[in-house]
Amino acid sequence: xxxxxxxxxxxxxxAFVLHSYPFRETSLLLDVFxxxxxxxxxxxxxxRRPHSVIRGVLRSFQPLSLSWFGKGEVKTLHAAEWQGGxxxxxxxxxxxxFYLNELLINLLARDDAHGQLFDYYRATLYRLAHETDHAxxxxxxxxxxxxxxxYALKLxxxxxxxxxxxxxxxRYHVESGAVPDNSxxxxxxxxxxxxxxxxxxxxxxxxxxxxxxKQLMRMLLNHYLGGKILHTRELIKDLQKL
Numbered sequence: 001x002x003x004x005x006x007x008x009x010x011x012x013x014x015a016f017v018l019h020s021y022p023f024r025e026t027s028l029l030l031d032v033f034x035x036x037x038x039x040x041x042x043x044x045x046x047x048r049r050p051h052s053v054i055r056g057v058l059r060s061f062q063p064l065s066l067s068w069f070g071k072g073e074v075k076t077l078h079a080a081e082w083q084g085g086x087x088x089x090x091x092x093x094x095x096x097x098f099y100l101n102e103l104l105i106n107l108l109a110r111d112d113a114h115g116q117l118f119d120y121y122r123a124t125l126y127r128l129a130h131e132t133d134h135a136x137x138x139x140x141x142x143x144x145x146x147x148x149x150x151y152a153l154k155l156x157x158x159x160x161x162x163x164x165x166x167x168x169x170x171r172y173h174v175e176s177g178a179v180p181d182n183s184x185x186x187x188x189x190x191x192x193x194x195x196x197x198x199x200x201x202x203x204x205x206x207x208x209x210x211x212x213x214k215q216l217m218r219m220l221l222n223h224y225l226g227g228k229i230l231h232t233r234e235l236i237k238d239l240q241k242l
Contacts, residue, residue, distance in 0.1 A: 009069040013037065014083075016121070017060050018101040022048065028058065030077065031105055032066065035118040039108045042068050042075040054080045061089050061097050061125050073110070086122070087129040096134050097125060099232040100141060103221070106228055107149060117148040135214065136204035142217045143199065151224060154178065155200035166194040172216055174223045189216040 015034035023029040028047040032040045046052050054077070057064065063083040068075040089097045100121065108114065124141045131137060143153060154177035156164055164170070170178040171188030178196060179188065195209040204210045221230075 008071050008075075009067075009078075010037070011067045012065045013067070014118070015040075015064050015066045016062070016118075017058050017064065018105055019060070020044075020058060029074070030058065033104055033108070033118065033121065034066065034113075035115050036113055038112040038114060039104070039110050040068070040075060041073060041110065042066075042070075042077045044077040044080070047077075057082050060101060061094075062086055063122065086125055089125070089129055092134055093128040095232060095235060096128050096138060099138065099230065100124065102230050102232050103142070103145065106225055106230070107145070114148050117145060120144050120148070133204070135210060139199070139204055139210075139213050139217060140202050142221065143202070146220065146224070149224075151220070153199070153220070155196045164193045164196050166192075166197060168193040170196065172196075172219075174220060189219045191216055 013034045013036055015032050017030055018033050018039070019031040021029040021031075023043055026046050026048045028044040030042050030044055032042060034040055044054060044058060047054055047058060049055070057080045063086055065081040065083055066077060067079040068077050070076045104121070120141065124137060127137045127140075128134060146153060158164060158170065158178045158180070159173075159176040164178060169181040170191055170193060171181050172178050172191055173188040178191070178193075181190065189212075191212045192208065195206070195212040198204065198206060198209040199213050199216075204213060
C-alpha cells in the first residue's frame with residue numbers, strides 16, 4: 001500500500017463497501033471502510049453503466065482492494081479489485097451484515113483509521129457465513145467495536161474495582177459500570193455477575209447470558225448512538241428476536 005501525499009493518491013488499499021447510493025445518471029456514491037484510512041466517501045464514476053468493469057465488484061461484505069484520489073471530502077475511485085475468500089452472506093446472516101454496516105456508518109468518524117476493528121469486522125463476516133449462532137456473533141462484534149472506539153465495557157470488576165461475584169446481581173450503568181443491585185434503584189441494565197464474566201470471555205452459550213447481554217448492549221448502543229434508530233436492528237428483531 002502506497003500513497004502520494006502531493007497528489008492525494010492511494011493505491012491498493014484493503015477495504016469493504018459499507019453502503020452505496022446511486023449518484024447522477026451512471027455513478028455510485030460509496031461509503032467505504034478501509035483498514036488504513038477508516039471510513040471514506042468516494043464516487044465511482046460510471047459504475048452503473050452496463051459494461052463497467054467495476055460494476056460487479058463493488059459489493060458489500062466482500063474484501064476489496066481499492067485505489068482512489070482526491071483532496072476533498074468525497075474522493076474519486078480509480079480502481080477496484082475483488083480479493084476473494086469471503087462467502088456471500090445469505091438469509092439472516094445477510095441481515096446481520098447490514099446491521100454491522102449500519103453500526104459502523106453511525107459510530108465511525110470519517111477518516112479515522114481503526115485497523116484492529118477492520119480485522120475484527122472481516123473475521124465477523126466470516127463467522128456469519130459459517131456459524132449459526134448469529135446473536136452471539138453480533139454480541140462479540142458489538143463489544144469489541146465499543147472497545148476499539150474507546151468505550152470498553154468493564155466486565156470483570158464492579159464500579160469500585162472489586163471482583164465481579166458470579167452469584168450476585170448488578171445493574172450496569174453507562175458511565176460507572178456494574179453496581180450491586182438495589183431494589184430501590186431501577187436505573188441501568190439488570191444483569192447477573194455470571195453473565196458479565198461470560199461476556200468478558202465472549203461466551204454466550206448460556207440462555208440467560210444471551211438475553212441479558214442483548215439487553216445490556218442495546219442500552220449501551222442506544223446511548224452512544226444518541227437516539228438514532230438502527231433500521232436493520234429493528235427488522236432483525238422482528239424476524240429472529242436476535
